[in-house]
Amino acid sequence: MEESSDRPGEKIVIRIKDWGSKEVTRGTTILEMLGDLHQKLKKEALAARLNGKIVDLNTPLLENASLEILTFDDPEGAEIYRHTASHVMAQAVKRLYGNVRLGIGPPISNGFYYDFDFTTPISPDDLEKIEEQVKQIIKEDIPLQRIEVSREEALKIFREKGENFKVELISDLPEGETISCYRQGDFIDLCVGPHLPSTGRLNFFKLLNLAGAYWRGNENKPMLQRIYGTAFPKQKMLEEYLHFLEEARKRDHRKLGKELDLFSFHEEGPGFPFYHPRGIIVRRELEKFWRDEHQKAGYLEVETPLILNRRLWEQSGHWEHYKENMYFTKIDGQDYAIKPMNCPGSMLIYKTGMRSYRDFPLRMAEMGLVHRHEKSGTLHGLMRVRSFTQDDAHIFMLPEQIESEVGGVMELVDHFYKVFGFSYHVELSTRPEKAMGSDEMWEKATSALQSVLDKRGIPYKINEGDGAFYGPKIDFHLQDSLGRTWQCGTIQLDFQMPEKFDLSYIGPDGQKHRPAMIHRVVYGAMERFFALLIEHYGGAFPLWLAPVQAIVIPITDRQRGYALEVNDLLRHEKVRVEMDDRSEKVGYKIREAQVQKVPYMLVIGDKEVEAHSVAVRHRERGDLGILSLNAFVEKIKEEINEKK
RNA sequence: GCUCACGUAGCUCAGUCGGCCAGAGCGUAUCCUUGGUAAGGAUAAGGUCACCGGUUCGAUUCCGGUCGUGAGCUCCA
Numbered sequence: 001m002e003e004s005s006d007r008p009g010e011k012i013v014i015r016i017k018d019w020g021s022k023e024v025t026r027g028t029t030i031l032e033m034l035g036d037l038h039q040k041l042k043k044e045a046l047a048a049r050l051n052g053k054i055v056d057l058n059t060p061l062l063e064n065a066s067l068e069i070l071t072f073d074d075p076e077g078a079e080i081y082r083h084t085a086s087h088v089m090a091q092a093v094k095r096l097y098g099n100v101r102l103g104i105g106p107p108i109s110n111g112f113y114y115d116f117d118f119t120t121p122i123s124p125d126d127l128e129k130i131e132e133q134v135k136q137i138i139k140e141d142i143p144l145q146r147i148e149v150s151r152e153e154a155l156k157i158f159r160e161k162g163e164n165f166k167v168e169l170i171s172d173l174p175e176g177e178t179i180s181c182y183r184q185g186d187f188i189d190l191c192v193g194p195h196l197p198s199t200g201r202l203n204f205f206k207l208l209n210l211a212g213a214y215w216r217g218n219e220n221k222p223m224l225q226r227i228y229g230t231a232f233p234k235q236k237m238l239e240e241y242l243h244f245l246e247e248a249r250k251r252d253h254r255k256l257g258k259e260l261d262l263f264s265f266h267e268e269g270p271g272f273p274f275y276h277p278r279g280i281i282v283r284r285e286l287e288k289f290w291r292d293e294h295q296k297a298g299y300l301e302v303e304t305p306l307i308l309n310r311r312l313w314e315q316s317g318h319w320e321h322y323k324e325n326m327y328f329t330k331i332d333g334q335d336y337a338i339k340p341m342n343c344p345g346s347m348l349i350y351k352t353g354m355r356s357y358r359d360f361p362l363r364m365a366e367m368g369l370v371h372r373h374e375k376s377g378t379l380h381g382l383m384r385v386r387s388f389t390q391d392d393a394h395i396f397m398l399p400e401q402i403e404s405e406v407g408g409v410m411e412l413v414d415h416f417y418k419v420f421g422f423s424y425h426v427e428l429s430t431r432p433e434k435a436m437g438s439d440e441m442w443e444k445a446t447s448a449l450q451s452v453l454d455k456r457g458i459p460y461k462i463n464e465g466d467g468a469f470y471g472p473k474i475d476f477h478l479q480d481s482l483g484r485t486w487q488c489g490t491i492q493l494d495f496q497m498p499e500k501f502d503l504s505y506i507g508p509d510g511q512k513h514r515p516a517m518i519h520r521v522v523y524g525a526m527e528r529f530f531a532l533l534i535e536h537y538g539g540a541f542p543l544w545l546a547p548v549q550a551i552v553i554p555i556t557d558r559q560r561g562y563a564l565e566v567n568d569l570l571r572h573e574k575v576r577v578e579m580d581d582r583s584e585k586v587g588y589k590i591r592e593a594q595v596q597k598v599p600y601m602l603v604i605g606d607k608e609v610e611a612h613s614v615a616v617r618h619r620e621r622g623d624l625g626i627l628s629l630n631a632f633v634e635k636i637k638e639e640i641n642e643k644k
Numbered sequence: 645g646c647u648c649a650c651g652u653a654g655c656u657c658a659g660u661c662g663g664c665c666a667g668a669g670c671g672u673a674u675c676c677u678u679g680g681u682a683a684g685g686a687u688a689a690g691g692u693c694a695c696c697g698g699u700u701c702g703a704u705u706c707c708g709g710u711c712g713u714g715a716g717c718u719c720c721a
Contacts, residue, residue, distance in 0.1 A: 212647025
């Protein structure tokens, strides 16, 4: 609408969000304009949105326009800030280790990274040195300059520098695309930008860790060294972030698992978890809840063997598609495999009799222990293991029941996660490269899942090519204490297994038909869900899950008799109770119970013996005063039942 | 699987630039203490310094390999 003209000295009008309009001379940069407008804003501004497009502050204003100033509080602002930080780090690395080639260096949530190809690998000790150099570059306050170049020029620049990764990136850019670079002093990087106007705009900077990363995420390509870091405009923000990381480490399920004596791992079985008495209590409670809810939701429970003949796995397609992840054994000279999935077993149960459309939907659930050979480097506490129990179910149904059944599972998942207070996000995964079945089948199955999500208005992300080999899936992801996400629930539509196993049902027409089927889990894997729960609650499980729900603490030996009576009564009422009658002071016993995150501590002195009562202390609410023994028993039983 | 780092008592961690009996705190055991809401005191036990080789007069320490663990990549519930 607004025609630009090339007459110099002409005035143009800029409408600035939250700051009204401003008249400037054509050609004034955004930064210059801000200087006239407001010093604080100029200081906080990182980039701007000019007529909807995010640009550098050095961008000259050439026509009437609308402008929005981006600060660190805007997600885009923070990204630009971190992106510049990554360039500065790369410059520092270049200065210190001249002979290093650059990979990529994007901002990520809470920070940034940059990938480098060093001639000799650096060690974590080098980070300090790099950090010092970064500080130096910030101090030098070097301006960042955007340069737009032709493809040939870009190739020339980076070829001359020996930056063959950058050359590869440029070569892969579509023809005709403007190629931009950012220069700061002697350092130049291929980058779309935008960036901060100068390195001095960065403030508090911290390099966090060093890791390996394949070039372009491809395991067949060279491995680079990735340096992770973060940057904030205020010291306090950086400190808060580092503090958050520290707190998150305290909630790490691997640490809490040890401290609370829940589970362990051993060299004798890497990736194979050992549940301790306290850990198995939590798991059994989760299972109990699961059985109750599944019974209500109309599921039938089954159990199938751990080891089954090779023939079955050939029939299911696992032999062909999943062999690398399976464990094998021989029985009487015949090949057997330890099940990596529960479905083939359920197929055999399905086939033990004639099925009628009247039986549908047939919801067959199984807490099935599966074993998978996961790559050693991927193991991670209970989150990623080699043997785990899936709260599996296979639903056999009429094709027209798919939508309502998928919807039903989604409701069940939502209900479960709400009970634990988890928030989650949903992803839809489509056909992988290595897949069974025709494109039409995949198309049909994928759009069925998509339509359920769309109809329910559930936001989801699409993961192209991430489906199971037998069908597309809807995944439910939860976050751990550090914000890393883990797939838990999943709903997988499968038109393959029914074919492979020649499943049938008798329809109303008296003829045989092929049933539709879904695989689904709600918790996902009990191990992973348990790990997430530990981190979610920081080890302080809600009463109904707590391994020890109450601890009886007699003050002296005199109260031991009555304390034992309290202990026995609670135990008979199925409360998980322990007694601490060691000759230690009350304070000591309380401290230990607090550290172990026991919900209720029952202190018993002479007064309580006399009154047949208990002095109740709650791990979070503190001293709750004296309750009669019976009143406490009722109270705790009620709270357990209500899953408070 | 790959890159880098790490592996010392049940746990958390010192330490040894190659050399006498390898240390601390917590925990455990025994004794003293019987103390009212987050650590009472004393004594003791506890280690093939992950494992296997090599270098060396001598290795927990240096080198190589194996196993395990961590961060991340790849892969996945």
